[in-house]
Amino acid sequence: MLFLNTGRINQLTSMSVFLMVTMLATAYVVVEPVYAQFDFNAFLGNPIPDEEIDGIIGSEWDDAGNHPDITIQPQATAEIWTKHDETYLYIAMQFTADSSNPWVAFQFDLPSHMSSGADGALFGHDRLGPNEYRDISFGGLGSISADAIQDGVGAISVGDSNLIAVELKKPLSSGDSAEDDIDWTVGNTYTLVIRWDSNGGGSSGGGSSHLSGSVGHRTVFINTNEIPEFSALTLFVALTTVAILVIALKRRTDLHVSKKR
DSSP: OOOOOHHHHHHHHHHHHHHHHHHHHHHHHHTGGGGGGOOOEEEEEOOOOGGGOOOOGHHHHHHHSSEEEEEEEOOEEEEEEEEEEEEHHHHHHEOOOOSBEEEEEEEESSSSOOOOOOOOEEEEEEETTTEEEEEEEEOOOOOOOOOOOOSSSSEEEEOGGGGEEEEEEESSOOGGGTTOOOOOTTTOEEEEEEEEOSSSSSSSOOOOTSSOOOOOOOOEEEEOOOSOOOHHHHHHHHHHHHHHHHHHHHHHHHHHHHHHO
């Protein structure tokens, strides 16, 4: 039987601790700053074909930044995915509404609610496009219009228990500056306002008004990097596994030393 002396045990233990500290430091550098200064991280990811922008959020979003438990106005908690492929920005969102006929709107770049001159995306508005996506511009409070040139692709779906899913594929640079479309630059951060409505004015069946609640604007960062391979959960599992192995090794070698004595 092989016996390890105390010096060898300490050496192995020290090496294991060093490995854990190195992994933690690396993860801090790679993972922690990702969410430090903005709300949504649009990582560099794979393109999504137009036909897969269908209101069904699937594996095509696996390489996107995932953001659960996001409060959206006027009332709901959503899960949001964001990424880009250097040509298009992709945003997906899922939440439960109080109606099967709401509309959902994204407002880009300007922080005030329905800011005049803001670029936007609208889903499921009864007047502008029932159950469809529209590339829009905001003209001030109470004023929206569909752009003459419809840039991008979008979809909305209503599932069981009014589970709403929206998907958007929007050009980073459409060249359509006449209709307030903004040019998204990789490496920059932009404002994103999310609102929905179910009690009239393009929607029906619920009691949620886009005019209630705070504006609650968010920020989205167009990241130059792909999503890190080590998520926080993966890091936790890895460190826990290493710690268990260190403890098991020390106990086993302590037992061997005790028997030798």
